[in-house]
Amino acid sequence: MQAAIGVPETSGSRRPGLLGWLLMTPMLLWLAAFVIAPTLILLVYSFCQRDDLGQVVYAFTWENYERIFFDPDTGKFGSTYLTVFLRSILYAGLTTVICLVVGYPVAWFIGRAPEGRRNLLLTLVMIPFWTSFLIRTYAWITILSTNGLLNSFLVDYTRLIAEPFEMLYTPGAVVLGLVYSYLPFLILPVYGSVEKLDNSLVEAAFDLGAGPVRAFQKVILPLTQPGIVAGILLVFIPSLGMFAITQLMGGGTEPTIGEVIQNQFLQARDWPFGAALGMTIVLLFAVVFWCTSRRQNALEN
Amino acid sequence: MKTTRLLVALALLVTALPTYGQAKKKQVLNLFCWSEYVPQSVIDGFTKETGIKVNVENYASNEEMLSKLLAGGSNYDLVQPSEYTVEALIKVDKLEPLNFEAIPNIKNIDPKYMKLPFDPEGKYSVPWMVGTVGIVVNTAKVKTPITGYKDVFDGTHKRRIVVLNDAREIVTWALATVGVSANDLTPENLEKAKPILANWLPQVKVYDSDSPKTALLNGDVDLGIVWSGEAAILWKKNKKFTYVLPAEGAHQFIDSLAIPKGAPNKENAEKFINYILKPEVSVLVSEDFPYTNPNAEAVKLLKPEQRANPASYPTGEPKLETFKDIGKAAKDIDVLVTDLKAAKKKK
Numbered sequence: 001m002q003a004a005i006g007v008p009e010t011s012g013s014r015r016p017g018l019l020g021w022l023l024m025t026p027m028l029l030w031l032a033a034f035v036i037a038p039t040l041i042l043l044v045y046s047f048c049q050r051d052d053l054g055q056v057v058y059a060f061t062w063e064n065y066e067r068i069f070f071d072p073d074t075g076k077f078g079s080t081y082l083t084v085f086l087r088s089i090l091y092a093g094l095t096t097v098i099c100l101v102v103g104y105p106v107a108w109f110i111g112r113a114p115e116g117r118r119n120l121l122l123t124l125v126m127i128p129f130w131t132s133f134l135i136r137t138y139a140w141i142t143i144l145s146t147n148g149l150l151n152s153f154l155v156d157y158t159r160l161i162a163e164p165f166e167m168l169y170t171p172g173a174v175v176l177g178l179v180y181s182y183l184p185f186l187i188l189p190v191y192g193s194v195e196k197l198d199n200s201l202v203e204a205a206f207d208l209g210a211g212p213v214r215a216f217q218k219v220i221l222p223l224t225q226p227g228i229v230a231g232i233l234l235v236f237i238p239s240l241g242m243f244a245i246t247q248l249m250g251g252g253t254e255p256t257i258g259e260v261i262q263n264q265f266l267q268a269r270d271w272p273f274g275a276a277l278g279m280t281i282v283l284l285f286a287v288v289f290w291c292t293s294r295r296q297n298a299l300e301n
Numbered sequence: 302m303k304t305t306r307l308l309v310a311l312a313l314l315v316t317a318l319p320t321y322g323q324a325k326k327k328q329v330l331n332l333f334c335w336s337e338y339v340p341q342s343v344i345d346g347f348t349k350e351t352g353i354k355v356n357v358e359n360y361a362s363n364e365e366m367l368s369k370l371l372a373g374g375s376n377y378d379l380v381q382p383s384e385y386t387v388e389a390l391i392k393v394d395k396l397e398p399l400n401f402e403a404i405p406n407i408k409n410i411d412p413k414y415m416k417l418p419f420d421p422e423g424k425y426s427v428p429w430m431v432g433t434v435g436i437v438v439n440t441a442k443v444k445t446p447i448t449g450y451k452d453v454f455d456g457t458h459k460r461r462i463v464v465l466n467d468a469r470e471i472v473t474w475a476l477a478t479v480g481v482s483a484n485d486l487t488p489e490n491l492e493k494a495k496p497i498l499a500n501w502l503p504q505v506k507v508y509d510s511d512s513p514k515t516a517l518l519n520g521d522v523d524l525g526i527v528w529s530g531e532a533a534i535l536w537k538k539n540k541k542f543t544y545v546l547p548a549e550g551a552h553q554f555i556d557s558l559a560i561p562k563g564a565p566n567k568e569n570a571e572k573f574i575n576y577i578l579k580p581e582v583s584v585l586v587s588e589d590f591p592y593t594n595p596n597a598e599a600v601k602l603l604k605p606e607q608r609a610n611p612a613s614y615p616t617g618e619p620k621l622e623t624f625k626d627i628g629k630a631a632k633d634i635d636v637l638v639t640d641l642k643a644a645k646k647k648k
Contacts, residue, residue: 052628053389054364055371080643087643145519168521169507251516252466252508255642266362267468268635 039282045275054269064276081260081277085284088257091171092240095178096186099235100228102179103186107227110187111194122191125184133181137248140177144168144249169251177249178239185238186231193227225299229292237285257281328353330569333369333377335556336361338430340589347576353569361511364631370395370561377561379570384555387426388419389626396425397560403571406578414555414595417623426557427574430592432529433621434470434552435612436545442523449548450474453524454501463516463525466508468638469624469631470552474526475501477549484625491637502641517542532612533591544612546619553621555595587613 016024046064049057068081110121128136143149144167151164167173197220205215221228243258252259257277264274328351332339336359344355358377360366363386369375370390382390390396401407407427414431416423438447442461447453453462464471473483475494507516513527514535525532535542558577560570576582583599591613594600600608608614627634 053371053393054368054631080640083643084639141515141519145516145521147520164520168519169516247466247508251463251506253502253505253642255639260639263468263635263639265368266365267631269364269368269631270635271368273632 042275042278042282045272046279048272048275050270050272054271056271061272064273065280067273068276068280081257084255084257084260085280087254088240091174091178091246091256092236094175095182095239096232096236098175098179099183099186100232103183103231104190104228107187107190108194111191111197118195122188125187129184134244136181137177137245140173140180140249141168144173168249169253171250171254174246174250177245178242181242181245182235182239185234189230189234190224190227193224197223222299225296229296233289233292236288240284241281328566328569330355330566330573331358331376331378331564332356332573333358333360333366333375333379334381335359338381338556338590340585342585343577343582346582346585347573350576351569351572353572355573376565378564378566379573380559380561381429381556382426382559383624384417384419384557385624385626387557387559389628390559390561391420391425392626395562397562397564397567398424399427399560399574400567400571403568404575404578406575409578409580409583409596409598411595411597411600417555419555419623419625420557426559427578428595429556429558429577430530430586430590431553431555431595432592433546433554433615433619434465434526435529435532435615436547437517437525437527437532437535437612438543438545439517439523439541440543441541447524447545449545450478450526451549453526454504456504458524459504460506461523462505463507463509463513463522463527464505465513465527466510468634469627470526471498471502471638472634473552473624474547474549477547477551480549483550483552483622484627486627486630486634488633491633495637495641498638498641499644502638528592529612529615530590530592533610536610536612537591544615546615546617546621548620550620550622553623555623556592 044058045056047060047062049059049061049063051057067079069079070077071079106125110118110125113121141148145151146164146166146168148168150167154160155162155164201219201223202215205219210218241258241261243256243262246252246256247259250256255263261274261277261281264270264277268274330347330353332344332355334357339357344357347353348355360369363383366380366382367386367389370377370380371393387396404427410428414428420426436447436450436453443458445452445457472486472491472494475497476483476485476490478497479493481490481493506522507513509516512531513525514531516522517525517527517535518538529544532542532544536544558574560567564570577586578596580596580598580602583594583596584602587594587599587603587607591607591610593613594603600614
């Protein structure tokens with residue numbers, strides 16, 4: 001993945017020898033067993049049917065994909081599931097933008113901090129990972145609920161507002177939960193790029209008369225682009241499929257695609273349809289990935 | 302050369318592994334049960350008494366259990382299906398008939414919970430806990446009387462309601478208000494439920510099957526349609542949370558224990574069933590999960606406070622109905638509810 005986004009192409013320069021292959025074997029086996037095989041199973045299931053008990057019946061059908069893309073009553077393009085997809089993309093997109101706006105300056109600050117302090121700052125970014133994200137999400141519920149910490153602080157102590165404020169179980173809470181969970185995934189790759197950035201190039205830009213905006217736009221941004229692209233992918237993709245946070249903090253009133261897929265497997269006994277929805281996401285990811293890496297290559301050339 | 306030697310070593314290691322496993326083999330029981338339903342104290346007590354080690358695996362819905370069991374390749378000895386799943390498993394011949402000679406404590410079970418329609422001869426299942434789905438009212442906030450689903454969704458409690466995130470439950474409630482049985486899910490009847498749900502669902506603030514009590518406790522909602530066990534815990538914490546069985550009719554579920562076909566340790570599973578049927582063990586379950594205990598002898602041992610809990614032991618003559626397996630209709634219900642939830646935003 002790293003090779004495709006950012007790091008200059010090295011293939012062709014050296015083919016891996018026997019030792020190289022041997023060292024790669026665990027990784028390749030892991031990929032084959034836990035990425036390629038499950039995806040293939042999903043692909044096969046997505047064209048299958050199901051019986052009364054929800055067991056997969058191996059009989060070919062397009063029905064699952066038709067259900068995703070077409071309205072069952074009118075037969076026209078557009079369905080509930082596309083609406084759900086669109087909403088999930090909206091949530092994921094908003095999360096990514098906020099993470100970028102908040103995370104980039106943080107990454108920049110850490111990357112430019114004195115060397116001794118950098119590790120401390122990075123540790124601070126990573127400390128939340130020491131606790132399970134589910135527990136951290138439940139902590140947010142405690143903070144945001146009507147009788148929660150924030151509301152009782154605002155109402156009882158500061159008397160800023162008279163009535164508790166409705167925060168939990170709203171779209172805003174969902175985005176907050178997603179940003180909170182995925183922010184480090186943006187900070188870390190951007191930090192990697194910022195740290196590698198040669199400061200003399202920035203100085204040169206200033207010496208040649210560029211203002212701060214221009215130096216940022218023409219020098220800093222292109223040089224940190226690999227980190228930004230990696231960060232965007234690392235935030236956008238998991239937040240699109242996330243179901244636990246959206247359900248816990250959104251109350252499940254506006255289902256996201258992750259929740260709908262989960263339902264197919266756990267409640268509706270419809271694995272083939274769940275698989276078809278999953279494959280659609282895989283396809284979407286492939287498109288996003290292809291677009292970003294193409295843009296990346298174009299920029300490098 | 303070095304690689305060959307490495308491969309030989311690896312091969313030896315791989316062949317040695319199974320023997321190692323067998324050498325350590327002792328009496329085990331592979332229990333596949335709901336998460337948060339079998340207290341650890343019960344499992345420890347069983348191991349202490351019989352020396353049988355219990356391997357626990359959890360599931361979060363009947364459907365999850367069903368699909369894992371039907372997929373095969375598993376070696377579960379004991380599962381914990383609800384009544385309609387027992388029925389489905391009997392239908393496809395996936396349950397072992399129980400040997401009741403090994404389960405003498407079955408005599409403790411109240412006869413009204415035995416030989417129910419999902420297992421008419423009482424051959425395959427033993428009831429674990431019985432519960433209902435009803436309405437919890439925060440009486441500190443809601444002053445008008447609530448007697449049924451219609452009162453919950455009369456429009457005055459908009460966005461103050463938590464309901465189970467379970468399509469079949471939700472559809473059942475809507476159908477109850479027009480007098481249709483929970484098991485009569487024909488397309489025509491679902492069509493009847495549609496306008497009702499289109500009115501109801503936008504009023505819901507939270508969908509939560511795992512812990513609907515949280516939203517009620519935190520004050521985020523004032524009303525809930527939840528499992529009776531959740532309601533019982535709320536009442537235990539604060540008496541302002543009352544439990545009402547809807548006048549239109551309520552869903553009663555019977556979570557049972559059953560042994561899957563071909564279970565490797567059937568005798569151990571029967572020993573476990575017999576163990577949990579002891580009154581003094583059964584009360585431990587009631588302590589943690591205050592559903593209705595079908596064990597008549599255990600109920601006698603409960604504290605008066607536990608027996609007075611209106612959610613665990615409802616009084617009066619409520620209209621109750623158990624679920625039957627609905628097969629393919631599970632999909633139609635999911636489509637209906639997903640559609641309506643998504644449609645909410647379109648307006």
